[in-house]
Amino acid sequence: MSDTSLAKQHQTIKQQLETFAHQYYVLDEPSVPDAEYDRLMQALIALEKQDPSLRTPDSPSQKVGGAVLSKFETVAHEIPMLSLDNGFADDDLLAFEQRILDRLNMTSEIEFACEPKLDGLAVSIMYENGVLTRAATRGDGQSGENITENVKTIANVPLRLRGDKLPERLEVRGEVFMPKEGFEALNAAQKQKQAKTFVNPRNAAAGSLRQLDSKITASRPLRLYAYSVGVIEGGAIEQASTHSERLEALAEMGLPLCKETDTVKGAQACIDYFNKIGRMRANLSYDIDGVVFKVNNIELQTRLGFVSKAPRWALAQKFPAQEEMTRLMAVEFQVGRTGAITPVARLEPVFVGGVTVSNATLHNQDEIERLGVRVGDTVIIRRAGDVIPQVVSVVLDKRPDDAEEIVFPSHCPICESHVEKIASEAVARCTGGLVCSAQRKEAIKHFASRKALDIDGLGDKLVEQLVEQKLIENPADLFHLSLPQLTSLDRFGDKSAVNLLRALDAAKETTLPRFLYALGIREVGEATARNLALHFLSLEEVIKASFEALVEVQDVGEVVARHIFEFMHEPSNQSIIQKLQEAGVHWPVIELAPIEQQPFAGKTIVLTGTLSQMGRSEAKAKLQELGAKVSSSVSAKTDLLIAGEKAGSKLAKASELGIETWDEQALVDFLASR
Ligand SMILES: NC(=O)c1ccc[n+]([C@@H]2O[C@H](COP(=O)([O-])OP(=O)(O)OC[C@H]3O[C@@H](n4cnc5c(N)ncnc54)[C@H](O)[C@@H]3O)[C@@H](O)[C@H]2O)c1
Numbered sequence: 001m002s003d004t005s006l007a008k009q010h011q012t013i014k015q016q017l018e019t020f021a022h023q024y025y026v027l028d029e030p031s032v033p034d035a036e037y038d039r040l041m042q043a044l045i046a047l048e049k050q051d052p053s054l055r056t057p058d059s060p061s062q063k064v065g066g067a068v069l070s071k072f073e074t075v076a077h078e079i080p081m082l083s084l085d086n087g088f089a090d091d092d093l094l095a096f097e098q099r100i101l102d103r104l105n106m107t108s109e110i111e112f113a114c115e116p117k118l119d120g121l122a123v124s125i126m127y128e129n130g131v132l133t134r135a136a137t138r139g140d141g142q143s144g145e146n147i148t149e150n151v152k153t154i155a156n157v158p159l160r161l162r163g164d165k166l167p168e169r170l171e172v173r174g175e176v177f178m179p180k181e182g183f184e185a186l187n188a189a190q191k192q193k194q195a196k197t198f199v200n201p202r203n204a205a206a207g208s209l210r211q212l213d214s215k216i217t218a219s220r221p222l223r224l225y226a227y228s229v230g231v232i233e234g235g236a237i238e239q240a241s242t243h244s245e246r247l248e249a250l251a252e253m254g255l256p257l258c259k260e261t262d263t264v265k266g267a268q269a270c271i272d273y274f275n276k277i278g279r280m281r282a283n284l285s286y287d288i289d290g291v292v293f294k295v296n297n298i299e300l301q302t303r304l305g306f307v308s309k310a311p312r313w314a315l316a317q318k319f320p321a322q323e324e325m326t327r328l329m330a331v332e333f334q335v336g337r338t339g340a341i342t343p344v345a346r347l348e349p350v351f352v353g354g355v356t357v358s359n360a361t362l363h364n365q366d367e368i369e370r371l372g373v374r375v376g377d378t379v380i381i382r383r384a385g386d387v388i389p390q391v392v393s394v395v396l397d398k399r400p401d402d403a404e405e406i407v408f409p410s411h412c413p414i415c416e417s418h419v420e421k422i423a424s425e426a427v428a429r430c431t432g433g434l435v436c437s438a439q440r441k442e443a444i445k446h447f448a449s450r451k452a453l454d455i456d457g458l459g460d461k462l463v464e465q466l467v468e469q470k471l472i473e474n475p476a477d478l479f480h481l482s483l484p485q486l487t488s489l490d491r492f493g494d495k496s497a498v499n500l501l502r503a504l505d506a507a508k509e510t511t512l513p514r515f516l517y518a519l520g521i522r523e524v525g526e527a528t529a530r531n532l533a534l535h536f537l538s539l540e541e542v543i544k545a546s547f548e549a550l551v552e553v554q555d556v557g558e559v560v561a562r563h564i565f566e567f568m569h570e571p572s573n574q575s576i577i578q579k580l581q582e583a584g585v586h587w588p589v590i591e592l593a594p595i596e597q598q599p600f601a602g603k604t605i606v607l608t609g610t611l612s613q614m615g616r617s618e619a620k621a622k623l624q625e626l627g628a629k630v631s632s633s634v635s636a637k638t639d640l641l642i643a644g645e646k647a648g649s650k651l652a653k654a655s656e657l658g659i660e661t662w663d664e665q666a667l668v669d670f671l672a673s674r
């Protein structure tokens, strides 16, 4: 390659690295994964090896990444805060040890301190006579930002050191990071508030620490692990001859250290340690992106010294990336067992987190909007441990002109029933509960269950078998099963078949509440089904009911009303309901006693405590049949409280308000007297 084309390439990569570094260190908002940044950096270093004249002092390979924001006061570091050389393969570690041995003219094994490489940001904390006086970010290595007030808010940072022989001045260096659990909680809270979420724990930590308002920092779950020292003047720590002794001295003074550190001899033991931490990685409470190996002996460290931006005595060995870039080729919509429609990203296969990933969930429409993602986009995929791969962000710079908006389907991709999306719920659902093959098995199991049509002998396993053998597609088909069809099933004898047909016949005679419950309308449980039946008295009226009329029904809120309305207005469901009636499913007409025979007409009754002679829902139903409105909380509008065993605050409130109260026996006697 000619010199000019090398220089051109170098220039291009350099500019890219500078842009990415600015986004990462200054804005705390990286646009590409670390792996991409690391690859570019390695490419830059390779070019500089070919032509050393390209290795100018302003090359990214020679500078500590980062900058000092002018919104903070600047702090000059007395001892520069450097970066670390990176290694990616076992050979890099072996070469690292060899370089050290050569330079020191030694042959014996070197002792290394081994430390997980925490994925947060470096801080310098100055203690003067044991008191925390100043804290700063690494910045460009020469000077950083004064973040004293923010660091003081971190829960495990001591404001005063412990012990008696304290140094006059001690600069502690360490990593501020956000534990995984805190990160998940913070992002969940941010989502709830519709505020910006963070791409990963490192960004969350950086964004939280570099706040002008330290109250915000205080509210974030940050932690510190100390991992080295800068300035040391006086104190017992001054006598330490190894890095690990220094860390022990820090711990004695009350500084928090990472528990998983170790010291080992020789590069092979380092490789073993690296593999061990790699296996632990997913289960650690904090994010790491590698292991840092440091020559343990301080005198040897001093003899080895530094290159432009990193010490010769340390190496950061990186783990395979957990974040990678790839292209979103298409979005497919999957229908779950309950009708939930989930968008799934089809990706150009990419190796991330130790496996090849070609699908990732996009969760729901809100998530698609939050990401602003389109088909054709380059996206960042994160796969940490066994957690399912996530799309964490879009690389907008790489969006092609023909990127297509993702359109959520208005109809179910499986059964073509219309899709329901309630504003208060994130999930969109297929409304074809009775016809959708994705929901078929669950719908029929529910239909046959004890509190629904109670079809004796039709258990979950049998439903699955019948559906898989294509003998039934929906609940109505159950009533057309024949003896030969049933006996053709595996391990299903004549006797069982006859019994099942008998049970099906018996189940045709049901009640309206059971039938409504059996339809499996979302969030319509037994109680709601009963309320619907008592309110409308006939199935036709429920089907015809407007949304407003549904909200009138006791205990039916807007969400449930919406579910019922959407279900009843889906033609495919109506057709199954009709088929069920044609097959002979029927119920007695509900006759409410005339109003003058409804002793509780217009009365509001509250049930509380444990009832021993009847279930709560049974009692409620009986009261409703007698005209009562059954409410769940006691107020001035309550006419009667029925208190079972262990009635608590509601009973107290009722007596305070002077509300008439019955015990369970009084209710039982009253019902018996009618
Ligand atoms: N995605 C992007 O656009 C982008 C841009 C710039 C940099 N980066 C990433 O940043 C990293 C390189 O930058 P860097 O110089 O900040 O870090 P580095 O990888 O050179 O390592 C030095 C840093 O490691 C940290 N560290 C964690 N545990 C440590 C320990 N036990 N001992 C000593 N140091 C420890 C400290 O913060 C220290 O400053 C790379 O991972 C790179 O991919 C990404």
Ligand SMILES: [Zn+2]
Residues within 6 Å of the ligand: 335, 412, 413, 414, 415, 416, 417, 430, 431, 432, 436, 437, 438
């Ligand atoms: Zn469907």
